[in-house]
Amino acid sequence: MREYIIQIDFVNCPGLGYEIFRITEKNNIDKIAMEVIPNHGMVIQFQCAAEEQVTCLVAELTALKNITSVAFRTQMPYQEKEIELRTILNSVNEGVLAVNKEGVISHINDVTCNILQCTMEEALGLKVEELVGEAPPILEALRFGHISKLKKWQVTRNEKVLQFLSGSIPIRNDQGEIIGAVATIQDFQQVEKVILHAEKANRFTFDDIVHQSPSMIRLIASARTVARNSSTILLRGESGTGKELFATAIHAAGTRGKNPFIPINCAALTESLLESELFGYEEGAYTGAVKGGRQGLFEQANGGTLFLDEIGDISLRLQVRLLRVLQEGSIRRVGGNKDIRVDVRIIAATHRNLEEMIRSGEFRDDLYYRLNVIPLVILPLRERKEDIPLLAQHLIRKICNKIQKPEVHLTKESVELLVTQKWPGNVRQLENTLERLINLIDTTEIRPEHFWDWTDIIDHTALKSSMINKKQQTLQVNIPLCDEWPHLRDVVANVEKEVITSVLKKYPSSRLAGQVLGVSNTTILNKIREYKI
Structure with missing residues (x-):
């Protein structure tokens, strides 16, 4: 028995379908499948024993009124659409996985197969949980209609942990009923590489530091020199001087410039959160821990640079853990019992007086000496x-x-x-x-x-001249020319009142007046109440 596929094109008219089926029965044609082409014709897949049957069938169909053509095809229309869809799915750069309303995988492209390390034949027809683990996001879309953005997911296959990013969306019919769901899948490591490449493109260099002062010229020359090695650097300077800019420039100019640069602000996180961010954690380390555990920033920065901003704000307990990393070059995840070797350059920064903190017992001196290998001070x-x-x-x-x-x-x-x-x-x-x-x-x-x-900007030069004249006038006006002199305290009070009153006329806020007079706004407020200004 041989199989054939013919396409019958016709002008639609009542009873034509019956005539076509009558002729196929007459010629003993074993029909396998039939597909209607709307407003155009139909395609029939069939099998028969002799070629003469096919020749006779085509001749009788062609002779029917309203049939315009009968031609052979190599595939059914649905098969061609399936191939077209598969080609489209395999042409995109991210993984695509679709399930029907029972949660069975109906479509999967090559990218997804590569990420999940399976073949298309293995995946098609499986329950989605069997491929990507229990309670995947795509089932949320299928059961509840939830649309989820990309989030990290992982599955263990062949004793290997596979990490990927997945987002999902429900598939609805014209009546709004959910008939399936589709998920996009991206390789986690590939996304990290893209992000790292983007970070490199946007990374600052020493050429991006705008300067012309001799002090900055000397500082940048020193920073360029020390950037070539992997020694620990401690950046000192007030808030807003550009410590992170210097850290990124040092990293970019060094031998680790092509590897990760990971910054973290130590003052922005609680002690427990900072610890898990830096060192990572094992599965089950605490309630809410991600299944399979998580890498910390030390592991993520392996081969590159970790920038610890506001290092003066970490707790004494974390100072001990950080000291161990600097001494031994290894970390231990929270809840873990295995040492993990890391090769990370540390650049730390702070605006605080670490020496004073050491004297008050807030900062360990042994950690200070480990961090302060190469100190660079950025002037205000x-x-x-x-x-x-x-x-x-x-x-x-x-x-x-x-x-x-x-x-x-x-x-x-x-x-x-x-x-x-x-x-x-x-x-x-x-x-x-x-x-x-x-x-x-x-x-x-x-x-x-x-x-x-x-703005809050003040013309100090004009203000200084104005205030000197005002003070002189105030003193001349308020000191009585008589034999009995007033108490000095009263004279000072009169002068203060006149000065504060004058300043408030031009700068009508306690904060601005305080800036002008070099005192706090609280002092100004107290004086206003005292002198009933």
Whole structure:
């Protein structure tokens, strides 16, 4: 028995289908499958013993009225669609897996098979749990209609743990009923490589550090030199001076530049969370731990650099664990009993006085000596004022590009005003101040009055001259010319009241007045109450 497939094209008319089936019965045709092509014709798959039967069948069908053609095909239409769908699925870069309403795998592409280390023949027809483990996200989509974004998942196959990212969405018919679900699958290691590649593309280098002051020139020269080896570096400097920028530049310039650079802010996490982030944990280490455990940042940074920002804020217990890593080059996961060797360069940073913390018992001296192998001190902005004009214009360009606004420039007077400021928040404060201003003004140049109107910036030079004159006038007015002199305390109180009153007229807030007079806003508030201003 040989199989044949014919396509019958016709002009639709009543009774034609009956005639076609009558002719197939007459010629003893064993029909296997039939598929209707809407508004066009039908395709019949059949088998018969002799070729003469086929010739006779085609001749009789062609002779029927309203039949326009009879032709042989190599595949049924549904088979061609299946091949077309499989080709499309295999042409995409991510894995695709679909299930029917019973949760049985109906489609799977080659990428998914590679990630899950199975063949298409093995996977098709399986319950999805048998392939990807219990309670996979795709079943949430199938049973409840939930749409889930990519999240990490893992399954053990052939005694090997396979990690991947999966997201899922339900498949609905025209009536809105769920008839299946489809999941996208991405290899976890491949995603990590893509992220790492993107991080490398966006990574800062020493050339990105805007500077012209002699102190920064010397510091960058030193940093370039020490970047070539793997010794531990401790970056010191106030908040906002750019310690992480230096850390990324050091990493990029070193021999580990092609490997991971992983930063973590030690002050941003609780002790237990920081511990699990740094060292990872084993399965069952605590309630809510991910099945199979999790790598810590030390393992993820293996071969590269781990940047420990705000190192002065870690607890004494974690200081002991960190000291062990620096001494022995190995870590132990939370809840684990196995030492894992790691090759990681440590760059630490802090704005705190570690020496004072050692004296008060808040920081271990042995850890300090392990971290302070190569100390680099980044000066605050007020001590490298030569950098402010160049840095300000660079930040303006960056901000204008970010908010898609035409670039503005600083007037000479504005530059001079910026240079006179103390900038306790350093570069971060300068950037925030400029961004606020650029959002509020609608001119092409930034003038001093813009700063006075919209920011906390003060003209110290003009203010100092004004205050000297005011103090002299106040003293001359309030000291009576008589033989009985008032108490000195009363004279001081009168002067304070007059000065504070004058300053508040120009700077109507306790915070600004406190900045002008060099005291806290609490002191100003107390004086306001005391003198009933």
